[in-house]
Amino acid sequence: MAFLVSHPDEVKVVARRFGQGATSIERYLELDGYKAVQKALKMEPDAIVNEVKNSGLRGRGGAGFNTGMKWSFVPKQSPKPKYVLCNGDESEPGTCKDRLIFEHDPHSVIEGVMIAALAVGSHTGYIYIRGEYRYLSVIMQKALGDAYAKGFLGKKIFGGEYDLDIFWHGGAGAYEVGEESALMESLEGKRGIPRIRPPFPAVVGLWGGPTVINNAETLASVPHILLSGAEWYANLGTPKNGGTRLFCLSGHLERPGVYELPMGYNLKKMIYEVGGGIPKGRSLKAVVPGGSSTPALKPEEIDIAMDFDSVAKAGSMLGSGGVVVLDDTTCMVKFALRTMKFYQHESCGWCIPCREGTDWLKKTLTRFHQGAGLKKDIDNIQYLSENMLGRTFCPLGDAAAMPTIAFVKKWRKEFEDHLEGRPCPYENRGAVEQLPVLSH
Amino acid sequence: MKFSDEFEQRFQEMLTHYPTKRSVLVPTLLYAQDEAGFLSDEVISEVAGRLGLTELDVRNVISYYSMLTTKPRGRYNLQVCTNIACMLKGGEEILDHCSRRLGIGHKGTTSDGMFTLEEVECIGACSWAPAVQVNYDFYENLTIEQMDKVLDEYKKKETQ
Numbered sequence: 001m002a003f004l005v006s007h008p009d010e011v012k013v014v015a016r017r018f019g020q021g022a023t024s025i026e027r028y029l030e031l032d033g034y035k036a037v038q039k040a041l042k043m044e045p046d047a048i049v050n051e052v053k054n055s056g057l058r059g060r061g062g063a064g065f066n067t068g069m070k071w072s073f074v075p076k077q078s079p080k081p082k083y084v085l086c087n088g089d090e091s092e093p094g095t096c097k098d099r100l101i102f103e104h105d106p107h108s109v110i111e112g113v114m115i116a117a118l119a120v121g122s123h124t125g126y127i128y129i130r131g132e133y134r135y136l137s138v139i140m141q142k143a144l145g146d147a148y149a150k151g152f153l154g155k156k157i158f159g160g161e162y163d164l165d166i167f168w169h170g171g172a173g174a175y176e177v178g179e180e181s182a183l184m185e186s187l188e189g190k191r192g193i194p195r196i197r198p199p200f201p202a203v204v205g206l207w208g209g210p211t212v213i214n215n216a217e218t219l220a221s222v223p224h225i226l227l228s229g230a231e232w233y234a235n236l237g238t239p240k241n242g243g244t245r246l247f248c249l250s251g252h253l254e255r256p257g258v259y260e261l262p263m264g265y266n267l268k269k270m271i272y273e274v275g276g277g278i279p280k281g282r283s284l285k286a287v288v289p290g291g292s293s294t295p296a297l298k299p300e301e302i303d304i305a306m307d308f309d310s311v312a313k314a315g316s317m318l319g320s321g322g323v324v325v326l327d328d329t330t331c332m333v334k335f336a337l338r339t340m341k342f343y344q345h346e347s348c349g350w351c352i353p354c355r356e357g358t359d360w361l362k363k364t365l366t367r368f369h370q371g372a373g374l375k376k377d378i379d380n381i382q383y384l385s386e387n388m389l390g391r392t393f394c395p396l397g398d399a400a401a402m403p404t405i406a407f408v409k410k411w412r413k414e415f416e417d418h419l420e421g422r423p424c425p426y427e428n429r430g431a432v433e434q435l436p437v438l439s440h
Numbered sequence: 441m442k443f444s445d446e447f448e449q450r451f452q453e454m455l456t457h458y459p460t461k462r463s464v465l466v467p468t469l470l471y472a473q474d475e476a477g478f479l480s481d482e483v484i485s486e487v488a489g490r491l492g493l494t495e496l497d498v499r500n501v502i503s504y505y506s507m508l509t510t511k512p513r514g515r516y517n518l519q520v521c522t523n524i525a526c527m528l529k530g531g532e533e534i535l536d537h538c539s540r541r542l543g544i545g546h547k548g549t550t551s552d553g554m555f556t557l558e559e560v561e562c563i564g565a566c567s568w569a570p571a572v573q574v575n576y577d578f579y580e581n582l583t584i585e586q587m588d589k590v591l592d593e594y595k596k597k598e599t600q
Contacts, residue, residue: 002568002580081459093523093562126457131470131507132563134576167457170467173507175561189465189491191504207459250525250566257567292524292562322566324525338527342561348504 002100005257007274011236013224013244014217015260018104023139025146028107034152036223037114041160048119052222054230056242060097061087061178061215062291062320064308067222071212073202074120080209082122084113087183088129088136088216091175092291093342094322097246097258098216102129102136105220106143112219113166114153115226120212125166127216128183131173140168175346179394180213182348193350194394217246217321237263241307245321249275252282252327264305271302271325282327286411290319292339293399295406296326316406331426332414336407337365343400354397357388361404368415371422378415382408441486447471451490461491465501469508478512506561514549514556516594518542519573522559525566530583534570535559537584541591554598555591 004019012018022028040048053068074082086109090098101109113125127144129137144166147153155163169187171177177186181195184206205211221243225233234242241263247270249256254276261270267289271277278284286296289306294317297304304314311318326335344358361384364377385401385408392398408415417425443451450471454464465487472483479502488498502508520538522531535557539545542555549556565571568580572587579590 002565002578090564091562094525094566095562096564096566096568099564130564131505132573132576135578165457169457169463170470172466172470172505174505186466187463188460189462189501191501248567250569251528256569288524322525324528324566326528330528335524335527338522338524342523345506345561 002096002103003257004100004104005255005259007259009265009269009274010260011244011262012260013233013236014101014105014108014220014246015258016224017108018100020104022105022107023103023143025107025143025150028105032227033107034111036226037111037118037152038158039226040115040118041158041162043118045119045121048115048226051230052119052225055225055233056230056237056240057218057221057225057233058241058308059215060217060221060245060321062092062293062317064318067214067218070202070214071116071119073200074210074212075203076121078210080207081124082120082209083206083211084116084120084122084125085180085183085187085206085211085213086113086125086127086216086219087178087180087213088127088133089171089174089178089183089186090133090216090320091130091178092293092320092322093339094248094250094288094291094324095320096248096250097321099133099136100246100258101216101220102133102140106136106140107147108220108223109140109216110143110147110153110166112214112222114157114164115222116212116214116219117164117166118162120210122212123163123165125164126187126206127166127168128177128187129168129170130177131171134170137168137170144168174348175342176348176394176396179396182394183213184211191348193348194396196393238305238307238310240309247306248322249325250322251288251325252278252330253325254279261306264307264310267297267302267304267306267323270306270323275323275325278325278327282329284325285328285330286326286332286335288322288324288326288403290317291322292324292342293317293395293403294319295403296410298410317402329426331369331424332407332411333365333369333418334424334426336404337362337369339403339407340365340400343396347396347400351392351394351397353388353391354400357384357397358400360384361400368418369424371418371420371424373415373418375416375419378408378412381415441482443472443475447475462493465491465493465498466505469498469502469505473508477515479508479510484510512549514554515598516554516574517556517558518591519558519560519563521561521563521565521569521571521573523562525562526569526571529569531570533584534572534582534587537587538572538591541588554595
């Protein structure tokens with residue numbers, strides 16, 4: 001069970017029911033549960049889409065696309081069934097927020113899927129939960145069962161005319177499946193290989209039918225928008241970046257944890273006030289602002305608003321909300337290597353630039369970290385990464401390349417410090433006091 | 441090939457959730473693995489037969505997903521995360537410690553068949569790092585001492 005934290009600056013929307021026993025459907029109903037979907041049942045589908053569009057809610061999975069806009073791309077008439085797919089395959093390193101939603105407020109995700117289904121005219125929804133989160137699928141299964149028992153799901157929901165089924169689906173360990181087209185392949189029982197787009201899932205998705213795919217946090221936000229209004233939600237954040245989001249603070253911090261803060265909250269404040277700053281009197285070296293695929297920021301670059309547009313302006317991405325903080329004991333070459341090792345492991349091998357690029361980069365960085373790097377390798381790392389950008393079906397290649405380019409550009413000196421067989425000048429200094437005295 | 445009643449019930453129910461049989465493949469394999477320990481030739485052939493797929497189709501899918509394995513494993517699969525957030529908080533030291541204490545490396549199994557050690561990618565516990573998963577159970581905010589306690593608990597459980 002994940003630990004809950006709180007801070008006075010938090011604005012709890014999605015996290016409103018955390019720690020309140022809302023896994024029980026009775027408790028969820030007491031806490032305004034299933035009111036939004038009943039409101040949606042009385043609304044025209046276009047009105048629901050417009051409400052979500054106007055709220056400025058943008059995809060919480062990382063891409064940051066306007067959610068209402070995404071829904072509006074689904075054709076009204078379709079010869080094939082339409083689907084809603086909730087992406088709960090959370091696996092971007094640095095991100096651990098969907099886990100809390102499923103653990104504390106599973107019905108909010110179900111309700112979000114229901115509203116999305118009503119908005120696009122779908123009668124079947126799926127909630128995909130990553131395989132490692134087995135205990136959460138148990139929670140979700142019970143929540144769905146309870147909703148069926150109450151007549152909120154199934155035939156003629158809430159005693160009306162609409163039929164709606166929602167099922168949960170479990171994965172089996174694959175980062176790439178978090179990408180929407182790979183997610184559909186996985187749900188169809190195949191390898192999670194991405195599909196070429198266009199056609200986009202909104203037109204040709206699951207089993208060829210139009211499909212809306214949203215992150216779990218995005219869908220969990222929707223009921224709150226319908227209940228309290230688009231304007232209220234939009235005003236919580238910054239222009240074009242409505243609402244709040246769950247930020248997962250991790251790494252070298254006094255108080256790591258998942259905090260719900262308004263969009264546009266200052267990153268420096270987030271680290272030093274909400275997260276309690278860097279422990280042991282050490283200083284900040286770098287911040288990964290939105291999960292491992294986002295380019296790291298230097299300490300002088302962190303006085304920025306955490307919304308999609310401001311972070312993009314600073315040369316990085318808001319991504320999935322995973323803020324990883326590195327103190328001055330961290331070796332950036334080692335950090336770059338560990339990041340690349342992950343992408344090399346997760347590359348499905350479908351696109352050559354990604355398959356070969358991640359492998360080559362991992363080998364180069366490994367050699368570099370061991371002190372056997374050559375000066376020309378530094379430029380080569382950058383050259384290889386730049387040649388992966390935009391040349392793959394799915395963004396995994398970009399996700400590997402973008403942070404790597406930033407590591408080399410911003411911390412070039414650290415790479416140079418590893419040249420000529422020098423031992424890593426930073427290695428393990430941070431973890432030294434944790435090294436155990438071994439006894440069997 | 442005999443699975444538990446719970447498995448059969450779940451399998452039948454899952455088939456009603458999708459327009460194609462094949463969609464139940466990934467979760468079915470994982471549940472089968474939970475019962476059989478690993479995906480043996482027999483399990484693969486059984487699942488392929490039930491879903492009207494070739495064994496090659498099934499193997500092709502198995503090789504993609506990191507949680508699925510065709511090799512026997514220990515009763516407790518100790519998965520140590522060393523991805524970025526865990527690495528910063530000592531995940532590698534935890535892995536190292538487990539490796540030395542159990543005398544096995546990555547994907548190795550102890551001779552008594554109790555533990556398999558695996559270095560895994562992000563398990564979604566970044567804010568509570570370092571973290572490990574033993575089968576499906578999470579252990580978070582670990583120190584070396586706490587890791588030892590976790591291992592001792594499993595050992596105790598086994599001798600009881």
